[in-house]
Amino acid sequence: MDDFIAARSQMALSLGFHIIFSCIGMVMPFFMAVSHYYWLKTRDITYKNITKAWSKGVAIFFATGAVSGTVLSFELGLLWPEFMKHAGPIFGMPFSLEGTAFFIEAIALGFFLYGWDRFNPWFHWFTGVIVGVSGLLSGILVVAANGWMNSPAGFDYVNGQYINIDPIKAMFNDAWFSQALHMSIAAFAATGFAVAGVHALMILKGKNILFHSKSFKIAAIFGTVAAVLQPLSGDISAKDVAQRQPAKLAAMEAHFKTEEKASLIIGGIPDEESQTVKYAIKIPGALSYLAHGDFNTEVTGLDKIPKENHPPVAITHYAFQIMVGMGMLMMLVSVLYFIGIWKKKKWLGTKWLLKLFVASTPLGFIAVEAGWTVTEVGRQPWIIYGVMRTADAVTPMPGIVYSFYLFTAVYLSLSVIVAFMLYRQIKMVGKLYDTPGHN
Amino acid sequence: MLYVVIIFLWTAILLYLLMGGADFGAGIVELFTSEKNLNRTRKTMYRAIGPIWEANHMWLIIAIVILFVGFPDIYTTMSVHLHIPLLIMLLGIIARGTAFTFRHYDAVVDDMQHIYNRIFVYSSFITPLFLGIIAASAVSGQINPNASTFEEAYIASWLNWFSVAVGFFTVSICGFLAAVYIIGETDNDLDKRRFMQKARFMNIAAFACGALVFIAAHFEGIPLVDWVFGDIVGITAIAAATISLVVFWRLLNQGKTRILRILAGFQVSMILLTTTYRHFPNIVILKNGDYLSLLEHRGHDKTIEALAWALLLGSLFILPALGYLIYSFQKKASETVMH
Numbered sequence A: 001m002d003d004f005i006a007a008r009s010q011m012a013l014s015l016g017f018h019i020i021f022s023c024i025g026m027v028m029p030f031f032m033a034v035s036h037y038y039w040l041k042t043r044d045i046t047y048k049n050i051t052k053a054w055s056k057g058v059a060i061f062f063a064t065g066a067v068s069g070t071v072l073s074f075e076l077g078l079l080w081p082e083f084m085k086h087a088g089p090i091f092g093m094p095f096s097l098e099g100t101a102f103f104i105e106a107i108a109l110g111f112f113l114y115g116w117d118r119f120n121p122w123f124h125w126f127t128g129v130i131v132g133v134s135g136l137l138s139g140i141l142v143v144a145a146n147g148w149m150n151s152p153a154g155f156d157y158v159n160g161q162y163i164n165i166d167p168i169k170a171m172f173n174d175a176w177f178s179q180a181l182h183m184s185i186a187a188f189a190a191t192g193f194a195v196a197g198v199h200a201l202m203i204l205k206g207k208n209i210l211f212h213s214k215s216f217k218i219a220a221i222f223g224t225v226a227a228v229l230q231p232l233s234g235d236i237s238a239k240d241v242a243q244r245q246p247a248k249l250a251a252m253e254a255h256f257k258t259e260e261k262a263s264l265i266i267g268g269i270p271d272e273e274s275q276t277v278k279y280a281i282k283i284p285g286a287l288s289y290l291a292h293g294d295f296n297t298e299v300t301g302l303d304k305i306p307k308e309n310h311p312p313v314a315i316t317h318y319a320f321q322i323m324v325g326m327g328m329l330m331m332l333v334s335v336l337y338f339i340g341i342w343k344k345k346k347w348l349g350t351k352w353l354l355k356l357f358v359a360s361t362p363l364g365f366i367a368v369e370a371g372w373t374v375t376e377v378g379r380q381p382w383i384i385y386g387v388m389r390t391a392d393a394v395t396p397m398p399g400i401v402y403s404f405y406l407f408t409a410v411y412l413s414l415s416v417i418v419a420f421m422l423y424r425q426i427k428m429v430g431k432l433y434d435t436p437g438h439n
Numbered sequence B: 001m002l003y004v005v006i007i008f009l010w011t012a013i014l015l016y017l018l019m020g021g022a023d024f025g026a027g028i029v030e031l032f033t034s035e036k037n038l039n040r041t042r043k044t045m046y047r048a049i050g051p052i053w054e055a056n057h058m059w060l061i062i063a064i065v066i067l068f069v070g071f072p073d074i075y076t077t078m079s080v081h082l083h084i085p086l087l088i089m090l091l092g093i094i095a096r097g098t099a100f101t102f103r104h105y106d107a108v109v110d111d112m113q114h115i116y117n118r119i120f121v122y123s124s125f126i127t128p129l130f131l132g133i134i135a136a137s138a139v140s141g142q143i144n145p146n147a148s149t150f151e152e153a154y155i156a157s158w159l160n161w162f163s164v165a166v167g168f169f170t171v172s173i174c175g176f177l178a179a180v181y182i183i184g185e186t187d188n189d190l191d192k193r194r195f196m197q198k199a200r201f202m203n204i205a206a207f208a209c210g211a212l213v214f215i216a217a218h219f220e221g222i223p224l225v226d227w228v229f230g231d232i233v234g235i236t237a238i239a240a241a242t243i244s245l246v247v248f249w250r251l252l253n254q255g256k257t258r259i260l261r262i263l264a265g266f267q268v269s270m271i272l273l274t275t276t277y278r279h280f281p282n283i284v285i286l287k288n289g290d291y292l293s294l295l296e297h298r299g300h301d302k303t304i305e306a307l308a309w310a311l312l313l314g315s316l317f318i319l320p321a322l323g324y325l326i327y328s329f330q331k332k333a334s335e336t337v338m339h
């Protein structure tokens, strides 16, 4: 592995790790706010227990998210100094606002976690909501920064100089909205499904049914509503990508030849040498429709793009297929769940529906990782699309391979510990929260 | 507007040193606590720093964001040449933050606690050590942009007596801040006296490390004496710190916790002021005599302006909320102590 690949892998690893924690940090506070609300309204102790149990989980995730985020803000410079030198002042606006959002989040979390029985209950509840809102806001802001890398704006690039800088314009670049929308919904879908899956498993095991049924319901509603909305926002994203990054769209779809009535390619193995896709299902005209809203429009293929600007096609294509596949599965489960709620009440308690949710536990997070792979690998070879190449941005320091190994080891062990602690939290639910009236 | 940004940068560094420092110090104090008192020490410290510890570390992030948005040349030069100490510091931050949370939130209390404690304590030591090393290396002309070998470019830039001495000095300051802070958080006389003792010990350690810094500077040929005593601001600040130290020792025996905290904070602020004032506006000095200046190597005007507004706007939200957080938990803590 050379240093350049190592730097890219280390960045991908750190971001892929951080995104899991940030999704949970953004979304769980909303789940907690709901159960906390029920507790304050109904005085049903189960809801208080749920809120408390969840908040302990969130504290673990939050700390891990915070340290991995801190690492990221240094890593941008450690790995990509040439990029940060020029990009920092341009796309820094969302980061400086994000600092505020994080700060508020951390302060509110302090109030929330340590504020039980210390403050007015509704003030306490409100601090929990603030944790969620500011978390979501910081997520949107970082994604706006990432949007700028996909769709640079707010400066002129003349003879290698970055001039006429406008940080506000840079923040509201063309990609920010579609990406932020898609990411926010993704966080709800992924976290909702993951949490619902865990509680469904506990119900199936016959443990603390009351506690887990109520938790399941809150998480499942958030997750399923988001999962139904997600393909819609994905469609907005795809149309957007078709406009601003035709190379990425072509790689996503393994669309080698520019053509009208372009067919949508599902599955298959792209071969970059021969510019063909083997074993794929093709739906004529569908790609034109998805990309431009018309079955006849021309869709730019990789043949129109200079070879040295091609992103890796296979990875991007597979990742896209995985994301969409997961999205479809989640939507299916959601629709079944809605039918259960509205039409067939007796479905809700059945084993098969719960089992379906258990099986869906990781789907959302797999889709999130795959989606980011599409976005980031699909942007290659550019770090700032059309302006700076990733290879020109990397640090001159040799030996990044070792730092990559080190980070891999650290993140692996952290994941193991977090999983282990979560397992212990869940196992203790019975002991801590079983007897009614105990808290 | 540039000065607004610079003031925020300095304040963020100071607050990180004070609050994050006290936070690291909690682990350092733990490192120097005998086995039999460990549990009580841990409990007291947890009560004191638990609610605000997350916020303490935000100052570092603010400082970094200010650097990379407003002063990208400074951020990237440090990132490249101080890659290794930054990496070690990051590992320290990861280890410490997670161990602290894990040990508190692990639902089952067993042998794992022992491991979390170990990690917490050692990383509390290593992180400020490397923070000190990084800061010292940046300001003392160790970075060599024309280096031709790996050692020269990436090792010699930070591994030298002066930087290491400043690292230990930083560690001792953190321990000192924590010990002083915790005196006021104890709920009984015995603990109070124990922490007063710790504060004395840490203060002496800081003094010794400070002396080491001057000795190391002498051998490395760094004009530290001139930097510190070379102008009126430095002399005044050092004089003020020294006077406050005398007052501090007298008050320590009487256990006047609130004033002690203020004095300790004051001393550390004076140290930071002295060391940065003389350097201003150059925060990175290179081996070849060049320097990176906050005034010259800044981002574009529009960026600086936007950054300044973001910071001002942010503090409008943050400061009252943070103040209220600290106030509420102090009040509640003192109420529980009284009961």
Ligand code: HDD
Pocket: A150, A175, A178, A179, A180, A182, A183, A185, A186, A187, A189, A190, A230, A231, A233, A234, A235, A237, A238, A239, A241, A323, A324, A325, A326, A327, A328, A330, A364, A365, A367, A368, A369, A370, A371, A372, A373, A374, A375
């Ligand atoms: C629960 C997670 C999830 C699900 C079910 C989907 N996505 Fe997605 N997708 C993401 C999670 C995600 C993501 C991880 O959040 C990304 C990465 C960057 C971004 O903005 O969102 C993403 C990126 C992303 C992009 C690239 C955007 C860009 O580069 O700017 C496109 C075109 C789509 N998605 C399209 C879809 C479609 C058509 C879906 C249909 C089912 C879909 N996504 C489901």
Ligand code: HEM
Pocket: A008, A009, A011, A012, A015, A016, A018, A019, A076, A080, A083, A142, A143, A145, A146, A369, A372, A373, A376, A377, A379, A380, A382, A383, A390
């Ligand atoms: C958290 C969700 C994210 C994930 C999972 C993710 C994933 C990745 C991946 C897989 C790569 C490697 C691409 C390759 O080398 O082929 C990468 C690169 C990179 N990403 Fe992201 N990314 C995320 C968000 C962001 C955000 C929000 C930013 C910045 C604001 C960002 C900045 C970068 C940079 C600077 C690189 C390195 C340069 C490059 O390879 O183009 N990423 N990311």
Ligand code: HEM
Pocket: A018, A019, A021, A022, A023, A024, A025, A026, A061, A062, A063, A064, A065, A066, A067, A068, A069, A070, A071, A072, A073, A076, A102, A103, A105, A106, A135, A136, A138, A139, A140, A142, A143, A146, A183, B054, B058, B061
């Ligand atoms: C799409 C990508 C990202 C999203 C959605 C995201 C979102 C979040 C969220 C919600 C948090 C709060 C912590 C938690 O609740 O666990 C967080 C923490 C953090 N993130 Fe990210 N982040 C992303 C990428 C990045 C990148 C690229 C950086 C750095 C350049 C970064 C820097 C940070 C920092 C410094 C923290 C710690 C803040 C604290 O202590 O509260 N994040 N992130």
